[in-house]
Structure formats: C-alpha cells, structure tokens
Amino acid sequence: MQIDEKDVDAVCGLVLDLCGVYLDSSKSYLIESRLGEIVKRHGCNSYREVVDRVRRTSDLRLKSEIIDAITTNETLFFRDNSPFEAFKHKAFPELLDKKQSSPFPKRVRIWSAATSTGQEAYSLAMSICELLPDADTWDIQILATDISDAAIAKASRGKYTGHDIKRGVSQEYLNRYFKRIGNDWAVDDRIRSMISFKTFNLHDSFASLGQFDMIFCRNVAIYFTPEARKSLFQRLIQNLSTHGYLFVGSAEMLTNVGPEFKPQNHCGSVFYQPNVPKLVS
Ligand SMILES: C[S@@+](CC[C@H](N)C(=O)[O-])C[C@H]1O[C@@H](n2cnc3c(N)ncnc32)[C@H](O)[C@@H]1O
Known part of the structure; x- marks a missing residue:
C-alpha cells in the first residue's frame, strides 16, 4: 500500500491522539510496515481512510489493532539489570x-x-x-x-x-x-x-x-x-x-x-x- 505525505500526517495525528506517541514524517517506513496490513485487511484504499474510520466511528477493534501495531513493545526480563x-x-x-x-x-x-x-x-x-x-x-x-x-x-x-x-x-x-x-x-x-x-x-x-x-x-x-x-x-x-x-x-x-x-x-x-x-x- 503506497503512502503519501497526507497519509503520514493523518496517521501521526491519530497516533498522537490515541496514545500520545509522537511520530514525525521521518517515520513513514514504520507506518507502512506496521499499518499497511491493517489498511488492506479492512478494505481501505489509503491510510487516510483508516484514520477517518477510527475518528468517525467507535470501531474499538480497529482502534485497538492500530495501537497494538504502532506501539513498540520491545522489552525483556530484568531489562538493563x-x-x-x-x-x-x-x-x-x-x-x-x-x-x-x-x-x-x-x-x-x-x-x-x-x-x-x-x-x-x-x-x-x-x-x-x-x-x-x-x-x-x-x-x-x-x-x-x-x-x-x-x-x-x-x-x-x-x-x-x-x-x-x-x-x-x-x-x-x-x-x-x-x-x-x-x-x-x-x-x-x-x-x-x-x-x-x-x-x-x-x-x-x-x-x-x-x-x-x-x-x-x-x-x-x-x-x-x-x-x-x-x-x-x-x-x-x-x-x-x-x-x-x-x-x-x-x-x-x-x-x-x-x-x-x-x-x-x-x-x-x-x-x-x-x-x-x-x-x-
Ligand atoms: C518499549 S516498551 C517498554 C516496556 C517496559 N517498560 C520496559 O522498559 O522494558 C513501551 C510500552 O509502552 C506502551 N505505551 C505506549 N504508549 C502508551 C500509553 N499512552 N499508555 C500506556 N502505555 C503506552 C507500549 O504499548 C509499549 O508496550
């Protein structure tokens, strides 16, 4: 799924509103790799369409899928010791x-x-x-x-x-x-x-x-x-x-x-x- 500047802005705005995580335009590769599959699976034609759907409807499943995908969950036992x-x-x-x-x-x-x-x-x-x-x-x-x-x-x-x-x-x-x-x-x-x-x-x-x-x-x-x-x-x-x-x-x-x-x-x-x-x- 191709991503353009407007898509990146829309996704960054949504992610900031949903979880306070700040992404900027340099993160378009990350947005593509983490959200591309969700955009396709939900039958949307663009990243903007998914963002609109989350904002306009109360589709909690979609919202949760986006949060799960966009957050960085890296961790380990006794991290940093x-x-x-x-x-x-x-x-x-x-x-x-x-x-x-x-x-x-x-x-x-x-x-x-x-x-x-x-x-x-x-x-x-x-x-x-x-x-x-x-x-x-x-x-x-x-x-x-x-x-x-x-x-x-x-x-x-x-x-x-x-x-x-x-x-x-x-x-x-x-x-x-x-x-x-x-x-x-x-x-x-x-x-x-x-x-x-x-x-x-x-x-x-x-x-x-x-x-x-x-x-x-x-x-x-x-x-x-x-x-x-x-x-x-x-x-x-x-x-x-x-x-x-x-x-x-x-x-x-x-x-x-x-x-x-x-x-x-x-x-x-x-x-x-x-x-x-x-x-x-
Ligand atoms: C890199 S992990 C850190 C995990 C663990 N604290 C550690 O140090 O190993 C960051 C976690 O913060 C969570 N996170 C991001 N935004 C959050 C928010 N607004 N509220 C709660 N958790 C959030 C992510 O889902 C992710 O699991």
Whole structure:
C-alpha cells in the first residue's frame, strides 16, 4: 500500500491522539510496515481512510489493532539489570524498613506502568520472592498496565518462548520460577498471583488507581512529546506515596521536570523519590 505525505500526517495525528506517541514524517517506513496490513485487511484504499474510520466511528477493534501495531513493545526480563539491582538491594529493603512503623507494614503496592508483555512486572515479582521467601504471607500487589490489548493479553498469560526466556532469565530463576509447557515456559502460579493486569492509557486520569509505594515507568516517555513527558511524571508523583520510589528508563532522566523529584544513585542506577512532603500518603 503506497503512502503519501497526507497519509503520514493523518496517521501521526491519530497516533498522537490515541496514545500520545509522537511520530514525525521521518517515520513513514514504520507506518507502512506496521499499518499497511491493517489498511488492506479492512478494505481501505489509503491510510487516510483508516484514520477517518477510527475518528468517525467507535470501531474499538480497529482502534485497538492500530495501537497494538504502532506501539513498540520491545522489552525483556530484568531489562538493563541495574534498576532491578537497585530495587532489590536498596529501594525495596528501605521501603520495608519505612513500613515497619505504618499501620500496614506488610502491604506493598507496585505499578509497572507500560509493562508491555509483562517481563518487567514478573522480574519485580521474582526479585521480591528472592528477598521474601514468605512473600505469599504478605499483602503484595503489582499492577501491570499497558495501552496495548495484545501486550496485556500476553503478559496476563505469563507464557514465554525459549527466545523470551533467554533474554534475561538466569538458569537459577528459570528452575525456581518457571515450568515447562511444551516448547514454552509458564511463570509459576506463585509469581503470577502477585500481579494483576489491565489495559490502561497513561494519558488517562490515574485517580482510580490509588497510591503506590513503587512505580516503574520505563522506556515509554521517550515516545512522548516533551510536554506530555513532563505532565506524565508530574502526574505519576501524585500517585506515589511520600516514602515511594519512581524508576524510569535510562534515557528518561528527570532533568527539567521539576523540584518534586529527588534523584538517588544506587547500584549504577538512578531512581527518584518525592522531594516535597505531601499531605496525603
Ligand atoms: C518499549 S516498551 C517498554 C516496556 C517496559 N517498560 C520496559 O522498559 O522494558 C513501551 C510500552 O509502552 C506502551 N505505551 C505506549 N504508549 C502508551 C500509553 N499512552 N499508555 C500506556 N502505555 C503506552 C507500549 O504499548 C509499549 O508496550
């Protein structure tokens, strides 16, 4: 399917409106390779026609297909390693210490925002089980969200190919936290039950999600405009408890975002804590 300048503008506008992801005209090859098949399958004569259809009708399936196709779902277990080291050796133990004096010392809420196909959330759950062998007696909930229905469906199945597993899972963790199903590997029920999965757009209100002790929002803000990125982090901090921790991607340093964030360096990684005492925690 041929793509012209007007098609590119129409698709870029739609993608920005649907998921806040900023594409420019240099991305026409990406639009062609990811959306060309959808345009044909829906019997449209141009990319513009598909865009019009999404805008004019409430065809949720088509909208979801476009989001699934256009988003970059690249992820892996223990991505970049150092944030998970900082989580395991610094942030999580420190959080548990702080919680000792709270009314609910065994309750922990974590959000893996833009989790993609779930590897980030499962990596967190495995890290917690390493630290707390009796994790099932704690009240630990990890919320894993992503805008892509297809990514969340895979995350929720908790089933990974040998190729997925090779990308980040050690033999030790494979033996401990996965079981073999045919050619694939399924995450152990103990790990799976710590996580709930939900399709969620980071540009929507976070009001219904509640407060979190830790938020992992990594490698998604890089796709947003500078304004949307700033707004995202400022809204995230509202849902972070006063003793909370925010982990972002290595290319997403929170410079110029505001004084609300206090950077902390540990294990070769940077995470952030709220700087300004809040009334609500
Ligand atoms: C590159 S992946 C990052 C996955 C994981 N956080 C990691 O660091 O490995 C980016 C994810 O952001 C999701 N995404 C893009 N725009 C989003 C939005 N507006 N709301 C929620 N998720 C979004 C995509 O669907 C994709 O799965």
